[in-house]
Amino acid sequence: MSEKNLVQTVHDTLFDEMKRDDRVLVLGEDVGARGGVFRVTMGFLDEFGEDRVIDTPLDECLIAGVAIGLAIDGMRPVAEMQFADFSFPGFNQIVQEAARIRYRSNGDFSVPMVIRAPYGGGVHGALYHSQSVEAFYAHVPGLKVVVPSTPYDAKGMLIQALEDPDPVIYLEHKKTYRLIKGEVPDERYTVPFGKAELRRPGSDLTVISYGLMHHLCVEAADRLSGDGIEVEVIDLRSIFPLDIDTVLESVGRTNKAMVVYEDNKFLGAGAEVAAQIAEHAMFELDAPIKRIAGPHVPAMPYAPTLEHWFMPSVDSLEQEMRKLADY
Amino acid sequence: MANGNGSSNDRHTELGLKEEDLVEMYRFMLLARYCDERQWGLNRQGKAPFVVPVSGHEAAQVGSAWAFERGKDVFCPYYRDLALTLVAGFSPKDVFLGLFGKKDDPSSGGRQMPAHWGARDRNIITGSSPIATQCLHAAGIALSKKLKRSDAVVGTWCGEGGTSEADWHGAMNFSGIHKLPLVLVVENNQYAISVHVSKQVAGSVHGRAAGYGMPGAVGDGNDVLESYKLTKEAVDRARAGEGASLVELLTYRHYSHTSDDDDRTYRKKEEVEEWKRKDPIPRFEEYLRSVDLIDDAKIQEMRDDAKTTVDEQAKEAEQADFPDPSTGYDNVYAERVEVR
Numbered sequence: 001m002s003e004k005n006l007v008q009t010v011h012d013t014l015f016d017e018m019k020r021d022d023r024v025l026v027l028g029e030d031v032g033a034r035g036g037v038f039r040v041t042m043g044f045l046d047e048f049g050e051d052r053v054i055d056t057p058l059d060e061c062l063i064a065g066v067a068i069g070l071a072i073d074g075m076r077p078v079a080e081m082q083f084a085d086f087s088f089p090g091f092n093q094i095v096q097e098a099a100r101i102r103y104r105s106n107g108d109f110s111v112p113m114v115i116r117a118p119y120g121g122g123v124h125g126a127l128y129h130s131q132s133v134e135a136f137y138a139h140v141p142g143l144k145v146v147v148p149s150t151p152y153d154a155k156g157m158l159i160q161a162l163e164d165p166d167p168v169i170y171l172e173h174k175k176t177y178r179l180i181k182g183e184v185p186d187e188r189y190t191v192p193f194g195k196a197e198l199r200r201p202g203s204d205l206t207v208i209s210y211g212l213m214h215h216l217c218v219e220a221a222d223r224l225s226g227d228g229i230e231v232e233v234i235d236l237r238s239i240f241p242l243d244i245d246t247v248l249e250s251v252g253r254t255n256k257a258m259v260v261y262e263d264n265k266f267l268g269a270g271a272e273v274a275a276q277i278a279e280h281a282m283f284e285l286d287a288p289i290k291r292i293a294g295p296h297v298p299a300m301p302y303a304p305t306l307e308h309w310f311m312p313s314v315d316s317l318e319q320e321m322r323k324l325a326d327y
Numbered sequence: 328m329a330n331g332n333g334s335s336n337d338r339h340t341e342l343g344l345k346e347e348d349l350v351e352m353y354r355f356m357l358l359a360r361y362c363d364e365r366q367w368g369l370n371r372q373g374k375a376p377f378v379v380p381v382s383g384h385e386a387a388q389v390g391s392a393w394a395f396e397r398g399k400d401v402f403c404p405y406y407r408d409l410a411l412t413l414v415a416g417f418s419p420k421d422v423f424l425g426l427f428g429k430k431d432d433p434s435s436g437g438r439q440m441p442a443h444w445g446a447r448d449r450n451i452i453t454g455s456s457p458i459a460t461q462c463l464h465a466a467g468i469a470l471s472k473k474l475k476r477s478d479a480v481v482g483t484w485c486g487e488g489g490t491s492e493a494d495w496h497g498a499m500n501f502s503g504i505h506k507l508p509l510v511l512v513v514e515n516n517q518y519a520i521s522v523h524v525s526k527q528v529a530g531s532v533h534g535r536a537a538g539y540g541m542p543g544a545v546g547d548g549n550d551v552l553e554s555y556k557l558t559k560e561a562v563d564r565a566r567a568g569e570g571a572s573l574v575e576l577l578t579y580r581h582y583s584h585t586s587d588d589d590d591r592t593y594r595k596k597e598e599v600e601e602w603k604r605k606d607p608i609p610r611f612e613e614y615l616r617s618v619d620l621i622d623d624a625k626i627q628e629m630r631d632d633a634k635t636t637v638d639e640q641a642k643e644a645e646q647a648d649f650p651d652p653s654t655g656y657d658n659v660y661a662e663r664v665e666v667r
Contacts, residue, residue, distance in 0.1 A: 025474075051474050057504070062463060062497035069467015072452060073401075075474070077467075089493070097460050105445050105453040106436030107658035141659050165661035194664070241664045276667060 004184050007177035009151040010116075011040050013158045014078065016188070018048055021076060024162060027054040028063055028080030037082055038118055038177060064090035064115065068098050071113040076162055084119035084133040084171065085299075091136070098167040099142030113168075114161045120173040120212055120262060122311050126302035129174075132211075132263035132294075137169045138239040138272075144193055145169045145239040149214045151182040153237055156191030163190065173211040180215060194241030198250065202232035204325045205256035208247055208273055210236040213260045213312060220317035229325045239269045244276045248284075251277055255286040256324055260312060265293035287327035292320055336617040338552050342559065344393075346620055350629075352393055352551055353615060356385040356608055357633035359410035362422050363582075365641050366441075370586045374645070375426050378586040379442035381409040383549075384514055386607030387576040388484075389414055390554025391512045394562045395482055401472075403452045403465040403483035406442040407514065407580070411484065416449035419637045423644030430650040437650045459489035462498035462511060469507035469571070480565040482558075484512045487575075488519025490532050499573070503539035506570030510561040513575045514548060520584045521593035536573040548576030549607040552614070579605070 004012070018024045025048075026041055032055035035042030044053045056063050060081060067077040081087040087094070098111045121130030138145040144166060148154040154172070161168040196208075200218055209217045214235045221231035232250050236243065251257045257277050261270035274289045292312050294300075300310045339349055363382045369375040381388070388410035395402070402415045409422060421433050425444075428437035433446040434453065445453030452468070454461045465483035472479045489495050490513055502509040513532050517524045536543025544561070546553045554576050561572035579602035583590040590599070615621045621629070656663065 057497070057500055059493070059497050059500070061493045062466075062501055065460065065463025065494055065497060066467035066470065066501060069464040069469070070471050071467075072464060073468045073471035075471050092457055093460060093463065093494070096455055096457055097464070100455065101453055102658050102660070104435050104439050104443070104455065105447075105658075106438055108433075108445065108447045109453050110661065144660075242666075244667055280667065 001183050001185050003181055004151050005178050005181045006151050006154050006172065007038055007040060009154045009184050010158060010172060011042060013155045014040065015044065015047070017159065017162055018044070018052065021162075023074065023076040024078060025052040025054065025070070025075060026078045026080060027056050027067060029056060029058055029082045031055060031080055036080060038174070040080070040116070060086055060088070060090040061093055064093035064098065067113045067115070068093060068101070068111050071111045072109055076112060078114045078116060078162070081115060081117040083129050084117035085128045085131040087115070087117055087133060094137065094143070094167070095140050099140045102166065103142060110165055111167045112165050114170055115167070116170045116172065118174045119171045120175060121300040121307065122175045122212065124302065124307065125174070125300065127299035130300035132261070132268070134171055134239045135263055135267060135269045138269055143167055143169055144241065145171065146193055146237065147171045147173070147211045147239060148237060149173070149176060149211050149235055150180060151184045153191050155184055156189050157193070157237070159188060160190040160193060164193070171211070175212050176215070191237070193238045194243050195237065196243035196246040197235045197237055198232065198246060199235050200231065200233035202230035203254060204230050205258060205321065206232045206234060206247070206250040206254045207258045207260060207321065208234045208236060208270070209260040210239065211262065213262050216312065216314050216317055217260055219314045220321055223314070223318050224321055224325070229322065231321055231325070236273070242272065242276070244273070244280070247273065247277065248281050251281050252284045255284055256327065257285065258290040258292065258321065258324055260292045260317065262294055262311065264296050265291055266296055268293050287324055290320060290324050292317060336614070338614070339618070342552065342556050344555070348393070349615060349620055352389050353611055354629060354633065355389045355410060355413050356551065356611060357630060358413055358419055358637060359385045359388070360608060361634045361637040362409060362419050365637050366423070366426055367582070367586070369426070369641070375441070377440055378426070379406045379409070380580060380582040380585070381407055382581040383579050383602065383607070384516065385410045386551035386611065387514045387548035387554045387578045390551040391482070391484070391558040391574065391576065393555050394558035395480060398450070399479050401450045401452065401465070401468050401479060401481040403454070403461040403468070403481065404444050405454060405461065405485045405489065406456070407486065408444065408484055409442065412444045412451060415451050416446065417444070418640060420640035420644050423641045424647060427644055427647070428649065429644060429647040431647055459485045459492035459495040461485070462489070463494045465509055466498040466501045466507060469502060469509040470505060472508055473505070478566050480508045480510065480562050482510045482512060482562070484514060486519060487513055487515040487517070487524050487532055488522065488527055489513070490535065491527060499535065499539040499541070502571035503541045506568070508565040508568070509571040510558060510565055511571065511573045512558060513573065514578055515575055516578050516580045518580070518584070518594065520588060533573060533575040541571050541573060543573040543575065545575040545577065548578035549605050549610060551607060551611050
């Protein structure tokens with residue numbers, strides 16, 4: 001057991017998995033000599049060589065498509081999209097090919113691959129280094145989309161992704177990379193997909209979130225505790241499969257639900273969570289479901305004032321939680 | 328039957344093709360042509376909603392496919408590759424099971440439109456409708472073969488329209504950089520649905536190979552021996568570890584893009600007629616006669632056999648079961664994931 005930040009955990013886990021299984025290889029832009037722009041594959045080239053640490057041309061369509069071919073032929077590729085915002089040239093390969101190959105071949109072919117992508121804002125990344133892409137991919141049957149928010153989950157879910165027989169989009173919030181630290185066991189373990197984690201028990205309302213927003217929600221909830229408001233906070237961890245049962249069980253006790261996500265509100269991943277609460281627990285609710293999410297603008301602006309305006313903050317979350325508790 | 332090896336017309340011996348190869352190649356070309364005629368007929372009878380015709384491409388497909396080693400090499404075809412798919416191991420019945428969308432369709436169990444070939448046990452990789460996506464899968468498989476120190480070669484096929492897609496350029500670039508055991512075949516039939524090659528390709532298809540550091544050959548795709556020769560050179564090169572190649576085969580489709588298209592809006596009748604006079608099947612028959620491998624009686628016998636085979640197998644496929652609707656949720660993931 002040792003304390004690590006999230007990005008170090010991703011690095012160490014991937015390193016150990018490549019040591020353990022010759023079929024695992026990484027490909028992406030700058031993953032070789034540079035060790036990745038976030039240093040996730042630092043030292044990999046020296047350890048594993050050019051055959052398994054592949055600096056690709058600057059072509060995300062290629063990265064996704066070649067990874068599919070590798071997976072079809074029995075390798076376990078981990079494709080890095082340097083920023084989630086740049087995954088869209090590969091969108092067709094991911095959505096139309098990786099996601100659909102098992103179904104369209106009636107199970108004759110499968111694509112066991114992992115696509116890692118740093119996502120999310122609050123890092124001065126502006127429009128093209130801040131996006132939340134989970135809703136695009138989680139909409140597609142055939143893909144799994146996971147968002148570990150702690151180092152413990154980052155390790156267990158990356159190993160789970162490598163063991164998964166189907167394509168997994170593994171999203172890492174950039175702001176959690178160095179901000180979030182935690183205890184990580186040395187031994188190998190998996191964290192199953194489709195199991196949300198109730199991280200903070202409470203009785204007055206349930207807040208459901210994931211990624212960086214989860215940490216903001218916990219902080220806001222801690223502040224309210226002093227005023228006698230106990231907020232239950234659930235970390236979804238996996239967008240698809242979605243563990244709605246844990247959410248419904250909690251909402252059945254607190255009778256109030258708030259869904260928080262950084263993506264713009266309209267049709268974001270939290271919209272599905274809100275819809276399922278409404279569909280399955282309407283009569284448990286003492287207040288309308290509240291969604292806190294990003295504004296409906298094309299993406300996060302750069303200037304610090306505008307970036308701050310875009311991102312839900314601990315202050316704003318605290319206020320909204322208080323309002324819902326008092327409803 | 329006379330031995331063709333001594334004939335001055337002989338072009339096949341130096342290519343390493345035996346008489347039985349030529350007869351088999353001819354048989355596959357006939358099977359493909361009769362499959363095409365049967366599927367058009369079924370379409371007109373209202374029994375097959377969608378048909379992708381192959382007629383005209385038989386030499387390019389059979390010739391290029393023949394250069395690969397079945398059972399070891401990998402095929403990443405596109406939708407027009409009916410003849411190629413037959414060479415790679417589909418029976419006419421398999422083709423028609425797909426045409427009707429039947430449960431035992433080897434490609435997809437009736438999930439995809441017809442002509443979206445795939446079968447793991449025959450090393451034919453599943454394909455989709457977006458153009459040239461398979462070229463990148465082929466590059467990835469070729470990289471995997473190289474990493475495994477296998478001497479298998481991967482082939483991928485598309486039309487000249489496919490060479491405009493980023494996926495195709497990515498496959499060219501990546502296989503050029505890594506000297507992958509890959510052969511990219513382009514069946515240039517001059518039209519991507521209606522768009523003429525002059526509006527599709529600046530310069531030439533084969534000329535693009537130079538920009539990716541690989542050889543690019545071009546030849547007569549209506550000549551099965553030339554199609555074989557150019558592809559075989561590329562396959563040999565790939566198997567020897569010398570890297571990827573591009574082969575452009577010039578050909579023409581006799582019919583519309585699909586049964587939902589009408590080529591009369593974009594192709595002149597005279598042009599179609601002119602190319603039908605270059606039909607690859609009579610041309611190959613002429614060659615086989617010239618080296619005394621077959622005569623008119625044998626041609627008639629083989630045509631009758633192929634037609635009977637196709638008609639019988641098409642009928643069997645027509646009588647086969649459709650997939651059960653209860654299987655609609657199968658194979659989304661390895662294990663079922665319920666959505667509430």
